[in-house]
Amino acid sequence: MPAPKARGAWTNWSEPGGNRNSTPSYAYLERIMKRLLSVYAWLVFAFLYLPIVVIVALSFNKSRYGVSWTGFTLEWYSRLFANERVLEYLGNTLVVATVSTTVSTIIGTLLAVGLVRYRFRLQNGLRYLLYTTVVVPDIVMGISLLLLFAEVRSLIGWPRLSLLTIILGHISFQIAYVTLVVRARLMLLDPALEEAALDLGANNWRTFREVTLPLISPGVVSGALLAFSLSLDDFVVTFFTSGSGSTTLPLYIYSAVKLGVSPEIHALSTLMVGATILVLVLGVLFWRNRG
Amino acid sequence: MRESRGGSERLRLAWITVGPGAFWLLLFVLIPTLLMFVASLLSRGDFGTLSLPLGLRNYLRFFSDPVYLEIIGLSVWIGFWSTLLTIVLGYPLAFYIAGSKRKQVLLLMVIIPFFTNFLIRVYAWIVILQKEGLVNAFITAFGLPPADLFPSTFAVYLASVYTYLPFFVLPLYAAVERIDWSLLEAAYDLGAPPVRAFWEAIFPQTVPGLFAGFLLTFIPAVGTFVISDLLGGGKVVLIGNLIQQQFTSAQNWAFGSAVSMILMALVLLGLWLYARTQGERGMDQLV
């Protein structure tokens, strides 16, 4: 290995191209490292995808138990769709996700605008509250909301643990994510653009609608997508804020898994993975088209 | 709100934008947390309710009983080691993605598991590790006796690493993307051998992302109850499981609140240390 010594590399500075010569001497070492890195990386990818592939494959397997392949079937899917409760849980999940995402996106976007554009007391406090909400383990949030709902209910007889309390809980953690995502986008926005709109006669509302909102819309959409998927995914907060009659898909999967492995759950999981991939790919294509 | 003359319009706008969010966070984050704190000072009442008197009894109970200290120790232990394993797997992966020609596709390949339902990801490991699972099917095919992999602590580690790997890779990737590679050439040029050059010129640039990724993996790993519940099969009791039990089967909300406060204190301590070292910009990197 023609390893250059320190002084050699240094004196090479004086000659044109001398400094380039010292770097490629490591080139073959770099090539080996790159090869090793790619092997390692693909092993990690295999680790990431093995469980997903296994579940997808087993959902089409005839055998109810075990992992040996006994033939292709769609039976588990038809059984899943015949199960009215699963459809009800799916409905609950979508209602919770849609309502909570709508509310949290509006509130979070406004909050981000306020945090970036205006100075006020307690601003830092508010910001740290947002960070904390994102980072604190969801179980803490779940039980504190349970305490809130229980205490309020013992005082005024409302609210019963239901879809409403789940939605309230979801909005509470979604706001922080939406705000921080939109805020990141807003901080890239040149404040002169909004000033230009005001200067050209647009009042605050029209400035927001015609300039600010279109320009931060990628951030708002990302924030909303993130909020939506967090809601679909959430088990812990839902677990503590749900009551009878307000079961969501994650709650159902949890209780089913506690009972044991079943091919219907394989099928449900496969559908959910498929939906995730579909939404993400559509999202990527959407961004690509918008530049 | 601090505003100059003629700023009433701005004041109004500040209220309109910040008001709803601040109100919501006050009502559904801050007040519940305070409520939890108050609850942690109360005692268990009839039928899982709370009752007076106030006192530090729940905290004393927690810190005087070795069982609870063991639980918190195990939580931190498992959280720490699974985070370390995640780093070992994820750190090179972030470099590979950043250096690839098809980084968009590879990034999507990390994001897909990230967005896949958490319970499904945990469930998949049961399918793989259980007695009639994939691993044992493989082992028994060679005529070996089936291994007892599920439920176990090992399964908890594996599923933790699996679950939090994308949480770690994504913020780290953001840091790797911003690396100024000319520093590596500068280090070579000044005579540093490759490993040394990497360690001194490249690694420090990834430290903020590494910290963010560490925190995003470690905190949920310490606070989890689902992974240990489903894959530990009651053998592995973490702080999250303890809290959950207090609010469900044990019906001791006061003690459960105290344990939650302790968990939150632990997390805020970590966050505080992080903010001290990484500052404001580091906080934004967490998201």
Next chain:
Amino acid sequence: MEGTLFRGRRERRLGENVAVRLEGLTKRFGEATAVAGVSLEIRDGEFFSLLGPSGCGKTTLLRMIAGFEEPDSGRILIGGKDMVGVPPYRRPVNTVFQNYALFPHMTVAGNIAFGLRMKRMPKPEIEQRIAWALELINLPGYENRRTDQLSGGQRQRVALARALVNEPEVLLLDEPLSALDLKLRQELRVELMNLQERLGITFIFVTHDQEEALVMSDRIAVMNRGQVEQIGATEEVYEWPRTPFVARFIGDSNLIPATATEPRRVHTSLGEFVLDEEDALTLGQKVLLSIRPEKIRLFRDRPNLPNAFRAKVDDIIYTGSENQYRLLAGDTCLMCDTLNQDIQEPGHEEFAYDEEVWVVLPPEKLVVIENSEAKNA
């Protein structure tokens, strides 16, 4: 001279009315005072420049006129109406921003139409105005271009059209040329001047580039540390700087501390000088003498002129069109520029390094400045 000013050898007649009037305008940001009690009047149809180094408060002043900042005290009158507390969207002014601030999600036409749409102007009329504006800035047919397809100069023109199409009483320009390269900047200067003359709109132009201000303006306000140091016609500010800051900031100046020995006679470290100043000095008064490098005359032989003294050529800088001499007389250093002409007139000879020369500071070119720095020290 009232109402008539020279600009580029053309006589310009300004309106009688006051377009903008500032009274004791003050703005603080926390501890720092950005603008400290500025009062001035800008007349109708005037091309008025706010000139100063970065951080002198000129941009803050402009932003207060536009309505983006509210003053802590003082009044802003535009067309006679007090604008303090009036939001930007109700002020009869428009702004051209430093980095153009074109809306990236709109076409060129969309940008230009924005202000008109806000006024709820009917569509056909908007179309007409867009066509007129694009004609005005020499970019016809660019309606449907996206703003990121334009060059820097084109963006600048679109920003100008977007503001002008609203027919503002006053156009505010915040360093509009600073992001462009030199050649383009020089071209746009001329275009901007012609445009202003044609439309007769009052321009308030913020710049840190003294040349730009001298070339384009009718009058200049030189700002420093939140205060106006001097307001005057361009040549007045250049020829008769009233403070050491103005003398140094606009062009180059040699500043020589002096003490009055007679009403029109001063003592300096370079010797006794006679002055050609209308207002006389009081005995013992400490002042600064300012003289521009190009007004100093050099001779090989002793000339029969007042204010002559010996100095040594310490350095010569060749800039192409000029020779700049650094002269040393005792421990005083003077800069002197001479045109690099083919015909060598007396006083325009070429000199060599270390040559002993005769330096003449013509009395009519010496400007007496109050020595505010000596007082502070």
